[in-house]
Amino acid sequence: MTIYYTTTFFILVIEMIVFCILVLPLPSRWRRALFKFASTSPLVGKALNTLRIIFGFIFVLFIDAVNRLQRIEEGEENHNHDYGYEVGLKARKFYAQRNLYLTGFTLFLSLILERTSSLIIQMLKREEELEYAKEEHVSTTQDQERLENMEATYKNKIAALKLEVDELRKQEKDMENLKKQVEQQSEEYSQLVNRHEALQQRAKESKKDI
Template identity: 40%
Template sequence: MCELTVSLICRFISESPVIAKIQYWMKITFVFILILFIDSVNRVWRVQVELAMATEKQNNAAVMGHERLEVQARKFYSQRNMYLCGFTLFLSLILNRTYVMILEVMRLEDRVKAYEGTRKDAKESEKLAMSGKPGEIARLRAEVEHKDQDLKNLKKQSEQLHKAWDELSEKYSKATGLPAGDKKAD
């Protein structure tokens, strides 16, 4: 029961147009985050260059305190944004790959179930023999023998009924003087 529910949910997820639209919008979001990541890398680079230029202008003199703090704050914010965008990109790639792998596993499981279903009848007797249940096998053999005996009894009854019908039809034709109509068909 649980496997059936999971199978239905997975089939819904893999074939649903709503999920396809969500996946489409996730790809657009991924591209947007990629652009933000590239922008944040560019900002980090610009802040690094600005810090290097400010240090060169002053040569050996110390950069004024408030200017240095401002540059370091911008460097911190740009690095933070770059890390956040990078981790978001990485996690979205992992989620996408996981989704694709789960769909592939579900499709392969469906194929395996289909193959096992077609081969199930042929292998059923082998499974019983391998399961180590001789009592079950003996019971099934006795059941088959009983059904064979029933079939033989039905054939005998059919033959006897046919003979009785032939005898009655001959008696009827003699008594009424009409020819027996179905004699040639037999």
């Protein structure tokens, strides 16, 4: 196997390992930390750009393997039952098919990895949004409970103040009644004083006449 097909095989093995890591039932915290590191690390970004270039070369190898396989199949139709030539042709066909499957599976798995990673990233974003919505709901519920408690407290205070106002109104009425009684008694006292003075004046006049 030539060096570029050996490299393609190692890339395929790495893709299989990465795919197994992606589908492992890891905790959300670990998965989120892993994808955060992969999305923010400059080394990972450079590695992905390099892999895109390598996948371009692998695609060229895939096209070359398809062309070779077609030429070999055409050669099978035109051979003259030369067993040595036929054995060599079968070997070339085997290597061409191997290279075709190797490059094809590598490209196909790269597409699957890209789609799987994008789906996992979307899933993690939805989980974060769900957690944020739950926190917002909890805080909103707490705020609502606090407002309800404050409203109940204010209602109790208002009821107590209304009772105090009613008591003050009753006291005010009692004070008005008491004031009226005092005024009446004061008028009666004034009348009694006037009568007493009049009687004293009459008594003095009667003494003078005697």
